[in-house]
Amino acid sequence: MEATLSLTDKSGVADVRRRAIHMAQALGLSEKLQADAALIVTEAATNIIKYAGQGEITLKSFLEGASQGLEIIALDRGPGITNLASARTDGYSTGGSLGAGLGTIARHSALFDIYSVPGNGTALLARIADSRDGALNGFQIGAKSTPKPGQAVCGDAWGVRQIGTHLWIALLDGLGHGPLAAEAANRAVSIFLLAELSDKPADVLRRVHQGIKTTRGAVMAVALFDTDKRMMSFAGVGNIVGIVSSGSETEHLISTDGTVGYNMRTVRPSDVAWSKGSVFIATTDGLSTRWNLNRHPGLTDRHPSLIANVLYRDFARDADDATIIVVKAT
Structure with a gap:
């Protein structure tokens, strides 16, 4: 189960949120985890539109070790994040997004990671699952x-x-x-x-x-x-x-x-x-x-x-x- 959605304007934010909720439901995730998925993709998609202009979000099911659920990958080729430490602070926003902050996204994720190089885009990973044990043995x-x-x-x-x-x-x-x-x-x-x-x-x-x-x-x-x-x-x-x-x-x-x-x-x-x-x-x-x-x-x-x-x-x-x-x- 996998879908990649391109983002070029604000209308795509609502679309990716609906698709994330639908996929979370199809995977049997709880209502709380469905809400977590909606929060994460909304913030990620809004950030892509505001800061990069365009990008994409991939939603896919995953199974790794004792953890299974929904994986979210947000990618863009925008200016990147200059100060990741500040961006991970709750309420931080430089462009009028939700201000949920990467810290909040991380807390609503079973696994969270981000990679950004100034001038070379941003990539964000969030996994929504009941278990945080997502690694195979070693x-x-x-x-x-x-x-x-x-x-x-x-x-x-x-x-x-x-x-x-x-x-x-x-x-x-x-x-x-x-x-x-x-x-x-x-x-x-x-x-x-x-x-x-x-x-x-x-x-x-x-x-x-x-x-x-x-x-x-x-x-x-x-x-x-x-x-x-x-x-x-x-x-x-x-x-x-x-x-x-x-x-x-x-x-x-x-x-x-x-x-x-x-x-x-x-x-x-x-x-x-x-x-x-x-x-x-x-x-x-x-x-x-x-x-x-x-x-x-x-x-x-x-x-x-x-x-x-x-x-x-x-x-x-x-x-x-x-x-x-x-x-x-x-």
């Missing part, structure tokens, strides 16, 4: 996935699997776009979810290669995070771009040329150190291959959902299916 995960404009289905897919202190992530891009690409990607995810617990990323790729030969094929990456060994293992085939950022160090992950299900060569796996604060980011080619973190100071300190949405906002090519998945060690 991990936070965020993703953004959209079909090619004009297409009803997305040819990209991703999957998550966790057993104890081990987490597996798969990212797929079915060749081309549309239903046939989606068939290849989704079948690959199904095989990934049934892999043996002892399998390494390269083993999973080989299983998928055999299992999707009747489809048009896909490019694919698999990552295995082991918090006990403080390591991440990665293997990819095709043009999936992946990195691991740890503090000031960034490790670029190398995929093997080829197509899973068609002409997969010998896979070259790689291992990277993984510790608290490490961030894994992987994207399909719907994002520019030149995306980087250089003009996003402090972004990796934010929640993975914000990281994914900010990078999508700034680097999506709008010419193909696009997916970005982010995993952060907690």
Whole structure:
């Protein structure tokens, strides 16, 4: 369940509020949480119109750990917030908005985060849920996935699997776009979810290669995070771009040329150190291959959902299916 609403004038504020309440009701959230959702999207949407002129709000259901509910992402390309500390103070407003303040929004959220760089827009995350326990065991995960404009289905897919202190992530891009690409990607995810617990990323790729030969094929990456060994293992085939950022160090992950299900060569796996604060980011080619973190100071300190949405906002090519998945060690 997901909807993205563009904001270009004041009429959009009422529309996004209605959609948020309707989605909260559909998710079975209480009347109090429905009111929280209405407050948050109204303030966020009003701020976008007043300070940025235009932007968008994405409403989506989420399930993470013991927490499930409604996720709100507000994005704009406006002037940004110069003083976040003041903006988080109750009653603070420089443009005639509700003055609820980011502090009030935070208190009405099970999870709240914000990222803003002066001159480079603002991104806000709020989750509405009964539980505040929203992290998987040792991990936070965020993703953004959209079909090619004009297409009803997305040819990209991703999957998550966790057993104890081990987490597996798969990212797929079915060749081309549309239903046939989606068939290849989704079948690959199904095989990934049934892999043996002892399998390494390269083993999973080989299983998928055999299992999707009747489809048009896909490019694919698999990552295995082991918090006990403080390591991440990665293997990819095709043009999936992946990195691991740890503090000031960034490790670029190398995929093997080829197509899973068609002409997969010998896979070259790689291992990277993984510790608290490490961030894994992987994207399909719907994002520019030149995306980087250089003009996003402090972004990796934010929640993975914000990281994914900010990078999508700034680097999506709008010419193909696009997916970005982010995993952060907690």
